[in-house]
Every structure is written in structure tokens, then in C-alpha cells.
Amino acid sequence: MTYIDQLKAYYERVTEECVSGLSLDCVIFGFHDTRLKVLLLKWKDTNEWSLPGGFIYKTESVDTAAGRVLRERTGLDQLFLQQFHLFGDAVRYDTDDTWQRLKMPMKYGVNWPDRTISMGYYALVDYTKVTPAVDFMSDECCWWDVADLPSLLYDHRHIIDVALKTLRLQLNWQPIGLNLMPEKFTIPELQRLYEAVLDRSLDARNFHKKITGLNILTRLDERRTGGAHKSPYLYQFDEVNYQKALINGSLNFV
Amino acid sequence: MTYIDQLKAYYERVTEECVSGLSLDCVIFGFHDTRLKVLLLKWKDTNEWSLPGGFIYKTESVDTAAGRVLRERTGLDQLFLQQFHLFGDAVRYDTDDTWQRLKMPMKYGVNWPDRTISMGYYALVDYTKVTPAVDFMSDECCWWDVADLPSLLYDHRHIIDVALKTLRLQLNWQPIGLNLMPEKFTIPELQRLYEAVLDRSLDARNFHKKITGLNILTRLDERRTGGAHKSPYLYQFDEVNYQKALINGSLNFV
DNA sequence: CGTCATTGTGTATAATTTACGGTTTCATTG
DNA sequence: CAATGAAACCGTAAATTATACACAATGACG
Structure with missing residues (x-):
């Protein structure tokens, strides 16, 4: 089956089975090597990158559709996802320029809506558990x-x-x-995450004191050895206490 | 023109000119007499209430559509509105029960989608400046x-x-x-708003000290007389300083 | 004029934030 | 094997904010 055949079949199925004119775009955040990362797809035979996304089947909820799309790209059955914005400008981008960059061999099929409004989701994943997977329109799926x-x-x-x-x-x-965060991590690693999200540096001594004082971490008997300096302790989140802290407003970082 | 004719024309126009399958629901918040209020519509010839809402023209942005809908119900050209959630469950409510309660003389026209996904907006309005207005499907528009x-x-x-x-x-x-808040208000009135939003009571002495310490209020030379007790001072917001406080995270009430 | 209750200004204490110091400890280097 | 450098962790001190509560001023009402 040629790529054009695949595209045709895909557009026909979307037109037939999916909610018209509404799509999903997923910003999948991971954290690795002290950096906040997002998962992007490179379109087939191009050097153009975009977010993963997709459409909503007529019989599924929007949230279920987002979960399905994310499972296909990450290999994860359960992950944290949240709506954040409906992107519904009348003109969201230059369509001619985009078609050119996509090097699409055909345009959309009949009954394709004039415009697509997109619900933006962000997902938070443990980088170490993701298996990035391309779809048939992409060559690469990379952080x-x-x-x-x-x-x-x-x-x-x-x-x-x-x-x-x-x-x-x-x-x-x-x-x-x-x-x-991965299942086990150190406090300096967690601090790097907070600094990446907040986009500002934090005092290591105050961060250590503050985060351990929240009672949301469990210190393990292991240390992360192999570094050139003092081996830091490994920690895990105490999920029950983390949820409690979120509810009673104990977290104060913003 | 009968009501049925109006409905027919409306459905035809929506089908023809609006984005299919996507609607808006607007939660219009006002504050009056120490209470947080929402604006609701009572459907024609029924005793059933619902939120104002509408559809998006094919050539307008989602945010523009929301502003248009809100102007029609409130009479206000400019108000604060914000998206908060896309309501996209496969089954959002019991349709048979709903049609019955609506006492609609006809169902939707041809080419009406099987389901409607709705973008929820909240709007914040100065209660004193709103002129609630019904549409042709409603008898009342009330707080x-x-x-x-x-x-x-x-x-x-x-x-x-x-x-x-x-x-x-x-x-x-x-x-x-x-x-x-209206243009001029007292600090006890502002406290009632915070208590309504937070759904908990606040200490008047600490609230007064905290809010005046934020430098976002300007005390006027007037007092609100006519009350049974000490006449409180009237205040206005210093809008520039309010925006500054929002940006640099000075507000700490949650 | 006394009473009641709201409003506003205030003090005291506890909690948290911010700034920074010093010890421990680990790999690397000479 | 000792010295070195720096991360990690535990710590103190001062400043700031939050919380609890007191009391004087003041206005309508009886």
C-alpha cells in the first residue's frame, strides 16, 4: 500500500468516524538529564517537526481520545493529561506554506471542514518509561x-x-x-525540574529544606554513587501525602 | 413568524454558517449583595433553566464567538472572559429527558451532528453594568x-x-x-467576594491589613453612609498596580 | 444618652522565606 | 596515599508573612 493510499484511507476514515473540525494537539512533557523535554514528530520525507495529535471518534469522549493518541505515541497506558487551551483562531497558520513544508502528496478528501479547531492537552510522563513511536505519516518521534x-x-x-x-x-x-520524575531520584535532580518549570534558579539549601519539610518524599536506603562528589540520597514520592499536600495547599513554589 | 419558524430558521443558519458539533457555554459571574451570582436563561414556556451559550461562526475565532454571545446576553462590549474546560464526554446528558423538559416543538434540522462538544467560558462582569437580555428561545434572563x-x-x-x-x-x-467589583466598593464588600469565591470565612482584621498592604487599592475621600454602624471608606482598584501584583505573584489568597 | 455591632488600626506570636555558612564525602589528580 | 575541589546535606540568623486576637471610633436605633 503506497503512502498516498494510506493517506486516502486515513482521511476517509477520519471523515467518516471522527468528530468534524475538532482535533487534539498533545504536548508531552518528559524530564531527562536536568532538562524539560517535549516529544515531537518529524513528518515523512521532510525535516519538519510538529506535535503529536489526532481526532476524536464520534463515540468517545475528548479525554479518552487524548489518552488513546498519547498511548500510541508513548506506549503508556496510563499517564497524567490535562486540557489547557482551545486553539480556535479563525486563521491559525498559513495553510499554503504549511502544505508546502509538509510535502503532502494530496490534500484532504471530500467533506473535510474548512478549518480545524484544536484542543491542547499537556501530558506528563516518566521519560524512562516512554517508547516513542511514529505513525505512518512520520519518520521520527524524538524528545x-x-x-x-x-x-x-x-x-x-x-x-x-x-x-x-x-x-x-x-x-x-x-x-x-x-x-x-522517575521512580527514584535525588533532591538535586528534583530541584533541576522545578528550576526548568519555573525558569529560574533556586537556592539548593532552601529547596532541600523546603521539599523535605513537605513530607511528600520518602528517603531510600540507597545513594546515587559514581558521581565525582558526595553521593546524594535517593528518594521516592509518597503519593498519598503528595495528593494531600496538593489539596490542602501546602505546595508554595510559584 | 411563529416560534417554530424561528427555530427552523435558526437551525438552518447554524448548520449553514457555524462550526459543526462545537458550541460554547458561558458561566457569567457577577457579584451583588455579598453573593456570587451567575446569569441563567429560562427556556420559553418552561420552568427550565440553563447557561447562555451559542455556536461559532465559521469565520470567527472561538474567543470572538464567546465575546459575541456574552455581549448579546449582558449588553457589555468588553468583559473579562476565559476558557476553562472542554466538555466532551460521549454522552453528556440524557437527551430524551432533556427534550421533554425543553418542550421543544421540533428537533434539530438535517445535517445536525450526533453530538455537541462544548467549550466552557467563564466571564466576570460588574453586576451593576449588566442588562440581562433574553434570546428568542427564552422567557427570562436572571441572576x-x-x-x-x-x-x-x-x-x-x-x-x-x-x-x-x-x-x-x-x-x-x-x-x-x-x-x-463595582467601580467603588468597601473593603468589607471585597472581603465578602473573596469569601464567596474561596467558600470560607476570612478574618476581617487580617484581610483588611493584607489587602491594603498589597497597594492595589486607592482609598477615596468618600464613605458609604447610611449603614447602621461606622461608615466604611470607599475604595477603587489601582488597575496598573493590580496587574503588576498579578504578574509578580504578590497575591496570596488560595 | 446608652447600647450594639461594624469598621479600622493595632499588637503578639507562629510560621515561612530568604540569605548564607560549614561539614561531610566522593572521585580525581599528583 | 594525601590533597584538592565541589556537590550534597544540615544548619543558623534575619526578614517577612500569616494567624490570632484586642480595642477604640463611630453610626443608627430605642
Whole structure:
């Protein structure tokens, strides 16, 4: 089956089975090597990158659709996802320029709506558990440092900017650390995450005192050895206490 | 023109000119007589209430559509509005029950989508400046106390609950007081607003000290006389300083 | 004129934030 | 093997903010 055949079949199925004119764009955040990263797709036979996304089947909820799309790209059945903005400008991007950059062999099929409104979701994933997977329209699915993104298709740079701003604002009442850190981590590593989200540096001594005083971490008997200096302790989140802290407003980082 | 003719024309125009399958629901918050209120519509010839809402023209942005809908119901050209959630469950409410309660003389026209996904907006208005206006499908457009709502159509009770929760969370970084209080108000009145949004009581002495210490209020030379006790001072918001306080995170009420 | 209750200004204490110091400890280097 | 450098952790001190509560001023009412 040629690529054009695949595209045709895809457009026909979307037109037939999906909610018309509404799509999803997913900003998948991971944290690795002291950097906040997003998962991007490179379109087939091009050097153009964009966010993962998709459409909503007529019989599924919007949230379920987002979860399905994210499972397809990350391999994860359960992850934390949250709506953050409906991108519904009458003109979101230059369509001619975009078609050119996409090098699409055909345009959309019949009964395709004139415009697509997109619900933006952000997802928080444990980087170590993700298996990035391309779809049939892409060559690559890779992590990119949010501070060093490539040129992006559509209005996806704007979408990422809004997602990042939302993440920052929600640091005190969404389980961001809980969902982005690996199972075991050190306090300096956690501090790097907070600094990446807040986009400012924090005093290591005050951060250590503050985060351990919140009672949301459990110190393990292991240390992370192999570094050139003192081996830091490893920690895990106490999920029950983390949720309690979110509810009673104990987190104060913003 | 009979009501049925009006409905027919309306459905035809929506089908022809509006984005299919996506609507808006607006939670319009006002503050009056120490109570947080929402604006509701009573459907024609029924005793059933619902939120104002509408559809998006194919050539306008979603935010522009929301502003247009709100202008039609409130008479205000400029007001503060914010997206808060996309309500996209596959089944949002019992359609048979709803049609019955609506006493609609006809169902939707041809080419009407099987389901409608709705973007929820909240708006903050100065209660004293609103002129509630019905549309052709309603008999009344009235303010209701959020703590004393009537039975609501569709999933509109849920939508209001989510809006209220969002308002509460955004108290520190959205200009909520600025947009809900009238031009001149007293500090006890402002405290009642915060208590209504936070759903808890605040110490008057600490609130007074805290809010005046933020430098976002200007004390006027007038007092509110006529009360049974000491006449309180009148204040206005210093809008520039209010915006500054929102940006640098000086507001700490949540 | 006395009473009641709101408003506003205030003090005291506790909690948190911010700034910074010093010890421990680990790999690397000579 | 000792010296070195720096991260990690535990700590103190001062400043700021939050919380609890007191009391004087003041206005309508009886």
C-alpha cells in the first residue's frame, strides 16, 4: 500500500468516524538529564517537526481520545493529561506554506471542514518509561529540549508556549513532580525540574529544606554513587501525602 | 413568524454558517449583595433553566464567538472572559429527558451532528453594568446565587461547578476582584467576594491589613453612609498596580 | 444618652522565606 | 596515599508573612 493510499484511507476514515473540525494537539512533557523535554514528530520525507495529535471518534469522549493518541505515541497506558487551551483562531497558520513544508502528496478528501479547531492537552510522563513511536505519516518521534526546539509546523510553537505557561502556573496544585520524575531520584535532580518549570534558579539549601519539610518524599536506603562528589540520597514520592499536600495547599513554589 | 419558524430558521443558519458539533457555554459571574451570582436563561414556556451559550461562526475565532454571545446576553462590549474546560464526554446528558423538559416543538434540522462538544467560558462582569437580555428561545434572563441554583438542563450544573473551582484556583493570578467589583466598593464588600469565591470565612482584621498592604487599592475621600454602624471608606482598584501584583505573584489568597 | 455591632488600626506570636555558612564525602589528580 | 575541589546535606540568623486576637471610633436605633 503506497503512502498516498494510506493517506486516502486515513482521511476517509477520519471523515467518516471522527468528530468534524475538532482535533487534539498533545504536548508531552518528559524530564531527562536536568532538562524539560517535549516529544515531537518529524513528518515523512521532510525535516519538519510538529506535535503529536489526532481526532476524536464520534463515540468517545475528548479525554479518552487524548489518552488513546498519547498511548500510541508513548506506549503508556496510563499517564497524567490535562486540557489547557482551545486553539480556535479563525486563521491559525498559513495553510499554503504549511502544505508546502509538509510535502503532502494530496490534500484532504471530500467533506473535510474548512478549518480545524484544536484542543491542547499537556501530558506528563516518566521519560524512562516512554517508547516513542511514529505513525505512518512520520519518520521520527524524538524528545526535544523545550529551550532548544526546532522550527515547528502549524501554530505548534505557540501551543507549546501556552502549555509551558500553564505548567508553571499549575505547579502548586497539579502532581507535576510526581508524574515527571522517575521512580527514584535525588533532591538535586528534583530541584533541576522545578528550576526548568519555573525558569529560574533556586537556592539548593532552601529547596532541600523546603521539599523535605513537605513530607511528600520518602528517603531510600540507597545513594546515587559514581558521581565525582558526595553521593546524594535517593528518594521516592509518597503519593498519598503528595495528593494531600496538593489539596490542602501546602505546595508554595510559584 | 411563529416560534417554530424561528427555530427552523435558526437551525438552518447554524448548520449553514457555524462550526459543526462545537458550541460554547458561558458561566457569567457577577457579584451583588455579598453573593456570587451567575446569569441563567429560562427556556420559553418552561420552568427550565440553563447557561447562555451559542455556536461559532465559521469565520470567527472561538474567543470572538464567546465575546459575541456574552455581549448579546449582558449588553457589555468588553468583559473579562476565559476558557476553562472542554466538555466532551460521549454522552453528556440524557437527551430524551432533556427534550421533554425543553418542550421543544421540533428537533434539530438535517445535517445536525450526533453530538455537541462544548467549550466552557467563564466571564466576570460588574453586576451593576449588566442588562440581562433574553434570546428568542427564552422567557427570562436572571441572576442566580451560585449557592442556590435551580435545577439545570444539560450538564450545566457540572459546568458551573467546574467554573467555580477554576475561579477559586485562579484567584491569585487572574484579575477577579478587578472585574467583579463595582467601580467603588468597601473593603468589607471585597472581603465578602473573596469569601464567596474561596467558600470560607476570612478574618476581617487580617484581610483588611493584607489587602491594603498589597497597594492595589486607592482609598477615596468618600464613605458609604447610611449603614447602621461606622461608615466604611470607599475604595477603587489601582488597575496598573493590580496587574503588576498579578504578574509578580504578590497575591496570596488560595 | 446608652447600647450594639461594624469598621479600622493595632499588637503578639507562629510560621515561612530568604540569605548564607560549614561539614561531610566522593572521585580525581599528583 | 594525601590533597584538592565541589556537590550534597544540615544548619543558623534575619526578614517577612500569616494567624490570632484586642480595642477604640463611630453610626443608627430605642
